[in-house]
Amino acid sequence: MAKDKFVILKSSAVPLPIENVDTDQIIPARFLKATTREGFGENLFRDWRYTPDNQPKDFVLNNSTYSGKILVAGKNFGCGSSREHAAWALHDFGFKVVVSSFFADIFKGNALNNSVLPVVVSESFLQTIFTEIEKNPQTEITVDIENQTISLANGQSETFEINAYKKTCLMNGYDDIDYLLSLNEEIRAFDLVNS
Amino acid sequence: MMANKPKTLFDKIWDKHVVKSQVGYPDVIFIDRHFIHEVTSPQAFDGLRKRGIQVFNRQRTTATADHNVPTKDQHLPIKEALSRHQVETLRKNCQEFGLELYDLGHPFQGIVHIIGPELGLTLPGMTIVCGDSHTSTHGAFGNIAFGIGTSEVEQVLATQCILQYKPKRMKIEINGKLGKGVVSKDIILYIISKISASGATGYFVEYAGDTIRNLSMEARMTICNMSIEMGARGGLIAPDETTFAYIKGRKFAPQGADFERLVEEWKALKTDEDAEFDRVLTFQAEDIAPMITYGTNPGMGIKITDRIPTQAELQDISEQNSLTKSLAYMGLEAGLPLLGKAIDYVFIGSCTNARIEDLRLVADFVKGKQKAENVEVWVIPGSKQVEKQAIAEGLDKIFAEAGFELRSPGCSACLGMNEDKVPAGKYCVSTSNRNFEGRQGPQSRTFLASPLTAAVAAITGKVGDVREFI
Numbered sequence: 291m292a293k294d295k296f297v298i299l300k301s302s303a304v305p306l307p308i309e310n311v312d313t314d315q316i317i318p319a320r321f322l323k324a325t326t327r328e329g330f331g332e333n334l335f336r337d338w339r340y341t342p343d344n345q346p347k348d349f350v351l352n353n354s355t356y357s358g359k360i361l362v363a364g365k366n367f368g369c370g371s372s373r374e375h376a377a378w379a380l381h382d383f384g385f386k387v388v389v390s391s392f393f394a395d396i397f398k399g400n401a402l403n404n405s406v407l408p409v410v411v412s413e414s415f416l417q418t419i420f421t422e423i424e425k426n427p428q429t430e431i432t433v434d435i436e437n438q439t440i441s442l443a444n445g446q447s448e449t450f451e452i453n454a455y456k457k458t459c460l461m462n463g464y465d466d467i468d469y470l471l472s473l474n475e476e477i478r479a480f481d482l483v484n485s
Numbered sequence: 486m487m488a489n490k491p492k493t494l495f496d497k498i499w500d501k502h503v504v505k506s507q508v509g510y511p512d513v514i515f516i517d518r519h520f521i522h523e524v525t526s527p528q529a530f531d532g533l534r535k536r537g538i539q540v541f542n543r544q545r546t547t548a549t550a551d552h553n554v555p556t557k558d559q560h561l562p563i564k565e566a567l568s569r570h571q572v573e574t575l576r577k578n579c580q581e582f583g584l585e586l587y588d589l590g591h592p593f594q595g596i597v598h599i600i601g602p603e604l605g606l607t608l609p610g611m612t613i614v615c616g617d618s619h620t621s622t623h624g625a626f627g628n629i630a631f632g633i634g635t636s637e638v639e640q641v642l643a644t645q646c647i648l649q650y651k652p653k654r655m656k657i658e659i660n661g662k663l664g665k666g667v668v669s670k671d672i673i674l675y676i677i678s679k680i681s682a683s684g685a686t687g688y689f690v691e692y693a694g695d696t697i698r699n700l701s702m703e704a705r706m707t708i709c710n711m712s713i714e715m716g717a718r719g720g721l722i723a724p725d726e727t728t729f730a731y732i733k734g735r736k737f738a739p740q741g742a743d744f745e746r747l748v749e750e751w752k753a754l755k756t757d758e759d760a761e762f763d764r765v766l767t768f769q770a771e772d773i774a775p776m777i778t779y780g781t782n783p784g785m786g787i788k789i790t791d792r793i794p795t796q797a798e799l800q801d802i803s804e805q806n807s808l809t810k811s812l813a814y815m816g817l818e819a820g821l822p823l824l825g826k827a828i829d830y831v832f833i834g835s836c837t838n839a840r841i842e843d844l845r846l847v848a849d850f851v852k853g854k855q856k857a858e859n860v861e862v863w864v865i866p867g868s869k870q871v872e873k874q875a876i877a878e879g880l881d882k883i884f885a886e887a888g889f890e891l892r893s894p895g896c897s898a899c900l901g902m903n904e905d906k907v908p909a910g911k912y913c914v915s916t917s918n919r920n921f922e923g924r925q926g927p928q929s930r931t932f933l934a935s936p937l938t939a940a941v942a943a944i945t946g947k948v949g950d951v952r953e954f955i
């Protein structure tokens with residue numbers, strides 16, 4: 291399915307300096323019951339955002355000081371359950387990029403499949419970003435997919451890895467199934483030989 | 486010509502399933518067996534509909550309802566509207582796309598990772614995926630099995646393939662004799678406590694060594710099941726006579742001459758001598774004790790007689806930060822022992838520990854005993870077949886006499902998305918696989934442990950050392 295093309299993003303960022311954020315926190319299991327991909331954003335980080343009786347808590351997503359399409363989080367983001375809903379929830383909420391010093395494997399794949407770019411930076415650069423956001427919550431961060439760089443308003447920048455295939459997909463707005471469907475005959479032949 | 490480079494078992498299976506490999510692109514991996522359930526499949530079917538395509542090979546996908554089914558009164562309509570909607574959607578999708586579904590009430594229904602092996606759908610040498618991270622369970626049979634997201638479920642339904650980069654290889658070897666009261670759950674909780682909840686990220690693990698060889702298939706499954714809890718993509722164990730004996734005669738396993746021929750092929754499924762791993766870890770069985778977790782990720786585990794670590798005792802700064810947050814959530818104090826801690830619930834179940842051997846282990850221990858007064862004990866068999874076997878062996882009576890509730894199969898209180906939830910603030914000793922905040926219900930507090938340690942908690946109402954009772 292064609293998705294939005296994504297080449298360069300300039301945005302302020304939301305800081306979440308917590309490590310080992312697991313997908314149960316990103317989207318608690320009780321919200322996995324929808325049968326479409328839309329609408330998960332309102333329950334993103336539900337139990338950190340709201341009390342059991344739906345009162346807002348002191349959490350960064352409830353703090354109007356912070357906004358933007360970039361989420362900056364501590365190490366090992368997205369660990370735990372494989373639920374792709376975590377990526378949908380981030381996407382539906384409006385995040386296009388998550389920056390961390392480390393991502394859990396399955397989450398990383400899920401994010402890339404859903405136009406949410408996981409950007410891995412060094413631990414020191416991550417701390418710099420947190421510091422910059424603390425100094426100025428509106429500070430603009432630029433994520434450039436073509437040149438694979440993430441830059442801060444103060445001029446500091448770092449390059450990040452993204453594999454060539456995913457880069458092509460994101461920049462052209464096509465997904466894995468579009469690619470796999472183009473290999474239909476080869477797969478059919480493989481299935482016959484190996485069944 | 487040079488001899489072939491020695492290969493790990495993982496590489497042998499992977500290489501055999503590569504349909505296409507292109508520089509700069511992920512490998513196209515053919516999937517032999519695909520399991521689906523009600524929670525991570527609806528959007529995949531939705532995708533097929535939007536693209537106007539059919540399922541590529543209907544024989545290779547099997548469905549069941551497990552995650553949000555009730556474990557009481559399964560013959561009645563599901564009370565909770567959204568759960569009911571998801572199970573009904575699965576039913577509708579399986580019918581529309583022509584897929585086999587082991588629905589509520591079907592004699593093969595159960596937790597997806599329990600029914601695959603028990604039906605003989607899970608075999609050595611295969612590639613197996615499911616939209617659930619505990620798919621690694623199937624690796625106990627010597628195959629490549631791992632969890633995928635819904636987009637990948639859609640890929641498999643549409644093309645029987647997924648796109649993957651080859652992970653790194655790790656070998657975890659355990660040798661020696663397990664002590665009294667130490668079971669396979671303790672082995673894996675011990676390993677995760679040593680290498681942390683992210684210690685194997687980026688790797689596919691092969692478990693080896695004589696301790697593993699001496700385990701039953703069900704015990705091996707418990708170990709492979711929790712591979713994901715240290716960040717690994719999956720974990721596998723080379724098949725052997727124990728594996729072949731388990732598979733023989735299972736409902737959908739190859740039979741007769743076909744089976745004998747395959748066993749000969751399966752015997753070649755092992756890592757070559759001199760094959761290289763990216764990382765090798767070795768543990769000694771004698772060092773392992775009954776384990777329990779104190780925190781909010783599965784790496785936060787201790788020997789049952791140990792104290793909860795203090796900030797100063799942890800090496801990693803990130804672990805120190807997690808510790809404060811975790812202990813606040815758990816209502817526990819650093820430096821204190823967990824032994825003797827009063828608990829409220831005991832959950833025996835989940836894809837980690839809800840097979841017949843787990844139930845037997847618990848029943849053996851509790852026979853003739855009574856549960857502690859203030860504790861609620863749920864025993865949830867992993868499948869209809871496990872339930873049937875438990876009843877045939879009279880385990881249901883032992884549980885009933887002890888005051889335990891034997892319910893119907895499902896994921897139950899492992900993940901708090903069905904009716905079985907641990908209430909806020911309550912402590913639960915659980916044989917499941919995750920102790921994350923809110924995992925068993927909002928504000929629930931989980932102590933992960935083996936079925937034996939769970940049985941001790943059920944009887945005494947406290948965290949206890951099983952070695953004092955056997």
